[in-house]
Amino acid sequence: MSSPVAIVTGASSGIGLAITMHLLSRGFRVVMADVNAADGTRISAELGESTKFIQTNVAVYADQAVLFREAFKWGGNRLDFLAANAGIDDRQSLYEEDSEESEDGTPKELSLLTLRVNLDAVFQGIWLFKHYVRKNAIPGGKIVITSSAAGFYPMSSNPQYTASKHGLIGLTRAAGLHQPLISENITVNCICPTFVHTNLCPPHIRDKFPQEHVTPMSTVLKAVDLFLDSSASGETVELSLGQLHYRKVPPYLDDNTRWLGQEAAKLWEEGYEQPPQLKEQAV
DSSP: OOOOEEEEESTTSHHHHHHHHHHHHTTOEEEEEESOHHHHHHHHHHHOTTEEEEEOOTTSHHHHHHHHHHHHHHTTSOOOEEEEOOOOOOSSOTTSOOOOBOTTSSBOOOOOHHHIIIIIHHHHHHHHHHHHHTTSSSOOEEEEEEOOGGGTSOOTTOHHHHHHHHHHHHHHHHHHTOHHHHHTTEEEEEEEESSOOOTTSOHHHHTTSOGGGOOOHHHHHHHHHHHHTSOOOSOEEEEETTEEEEOOOOOOSSHHHHIIIIITHHHHHHHHSOOHHHHHHHO
């Protein structure tokens, strides 16, 4: 039986590179995806033939489509794991003064690149992943999304980053608990690290950061293993220092919210079905 195949986004540095090397130690073949072609190509060559680097801007769907198509082909028509890890911080501050104006005097559009990379790209990654893992000899595969502790707490300095990481937790809980996906052996889980040394932190700040508040990379890898080695889905785990903490969905406020969250699902499913009269017209 051939070795399992993984895609890791943001694989040229930080958490993505650590996950790549860890997967190799577990016998995976790894497709490394990153926008940084120079480092990605060099590192992949150093790591050997069990890796393949594909330059990918995850914010561009066409790039991701090529990534998944080529990964599946390189893996011998097999894809087992996606580490949806690529992420960036805010590239324009929501709070800055409106220094640039359009011709009509209104502020120029705020850059939402952070949301495209951190959140939109993960939706597209799941969309592509499920397409290919359904073609596996044994259908199914596992997804681990890198969110952040900022997905639970407000990080007022970076509202786009905060919003995107909150969104990833919601995505994990919605898609990961979707019974049809689970029945196809497709799992979706989420890791939420506190501060880990990565390139997102400017070097001059990283050097000042108190070591007692730094979560080691070994904790991240322990969380990845947790989901690789189980059938769990829809779980969000916060990583703080050396500990993994399951963060459960908040309890329903009352019977009304419980009904809306659970029983109303049947109504929503019916609502999204094509009405009978439209089906007749389509025929």
